[in-house]
Amino acid sequence: MPVPKFVEIKQYICQRIEAGEWPEYSQVASENQLAQQFSCSRMTARRALTELCEQGVLMRSQGLGTFVAELKSQSSMLAIRNIADEIKERGHGYSVQPICVEPRLAQAKLAVALGVPNDTQLAYSELVHCEDGYPIQLEQRFVNPELVPDYLKQSFESLTPHEYLSRHAPLTQATHTIEAIAADQAIAERLQIALGEPCLQISRRTWSSQGVVSFALLTHPGSRYRLGGQLPLHES
């Protein structure tokens, strides 16, 4: 058996929810019911529910039952990672819609962000990442080609930043800035939302020991996306 039983149960529950059979805030099958249905012990069913609670898919309360939490895509804030992996991990369909790939010259703010002289030639690309057909991230990235190693240059257009950076420099780091913005004309069009709708915009500056490799704007529709994570509290 390749997949553990509690994973099987988790998948079953997710499918019911995604199919709309178990809507938001509705009560899901109880631990005993699931145990009977999957002919497993209650502890195994319980584990499936527990993990889904931790993932924010379900909510439980003693004596009452287990319920479907709000349905919004959520990703871990600790590791802002490849959105394709995340979507696949949720068991949803992933697709990309390339908008354009073209050279652009670094100007003003962009040149500063990347730490290059003005009019340096950058590789610009624009992609829309979709979850089950719905656009969920608009990615606009500027790459400094000089910092991309030669052996990756040929394939680099087809690689996600994660892919080529992880092959390139294991010690690559990124600085993220998160902002709430109102969708402008371009964003609204790409993400198929209304003009002015709130969006979560992440600016990612990726840098290795060589310098800033890329600058990317990742824009998510606020109505469809949130960012979650478990963090230690710090003082000062």
Add this chain to the structure above:
Amino acid sequence: MPVPKFVEIKQYICQRIEAGEWPEYSQVASENQLAQQFSCSRMTARRALTELCEQGVLMRSQGLGTFVAELKSQSSMLAIRNIADEIKERGHGYSVQPICVEPRLAQAKLAVALGVPNDTQLAYSELVHCEDGYPIQLEQRFVNPELVPDYLKQSFESLTPHEYLSRHAPLTQATHTIEAIAADQAIAERLQIALGEPCLQISRRTWSSQGVVSFALLTHPGSRYRLGGQLPLHES
């Protein structure tokens, strides 16, 4: 017994780590050893270890053992911290405008979020934090008074969540969710922005080994606030 046994074990482990007896990357007692030491079953000891792994305090690997995780590795975004300190650090003027402090009963979603029975009395407070006179954060927090230690109860209204939690339990953690929302009437009024303006809303669930201590909504006007930080890139 007021405290469950697995919580007791968690606390024991945390104390050892905080006392420096179990340094970074050192192997901690195995499940069987802990079970013997606390005269409990292996599954109970295992649960304590599992939860500490999820919190990032420990790391496990099959066949090898359980180890103390890095205690640093938290960057500024990871430490969503006291906004007063941040503002002062920027050299700006900080002021607070208290809106209300009142008891409230936990209902439905809130009860689930805090993990308390329905109609539990919570301490609710609402504050507006200002930078140079401009409102920059609306804080709405619900605290479970039972989990606030006695010696902090008198002063707890005047303390920020950070202050009293850091005095209380060094290993307190929080789960954050970040969303882009449109300002409703109440928010717009408090933050002096237009209705529908995009806002960055952080939901913070703070929990210690005792349970969920507080739930807070921190709302920032998108036009005036951003969240930054440096994160390692993760793959898969």
Add this chain to the structure above:
DNA sequence: CAGAGTAACTTGTATATACAACCAAATTCA
């Protein structure tokens, strides 16, 4: 009718056990 009590159901904690999967070091064998 109002209220207390009870029954049925839920999740929460805990135990004891079994076997699988994995790792490292010791042992055995060629």
Add this chain to the structure above:
DNA sequence: TGAATTTGGTTGTATATACAAGTTACTCTG
């Protein structure tokens, strides 16, 4: 010596069971 095997310890999954604790709805009683 060097490679394969065994052994003991570790975590991972799963079962069956028991009782505690919280919620709801029904029933009984005054």
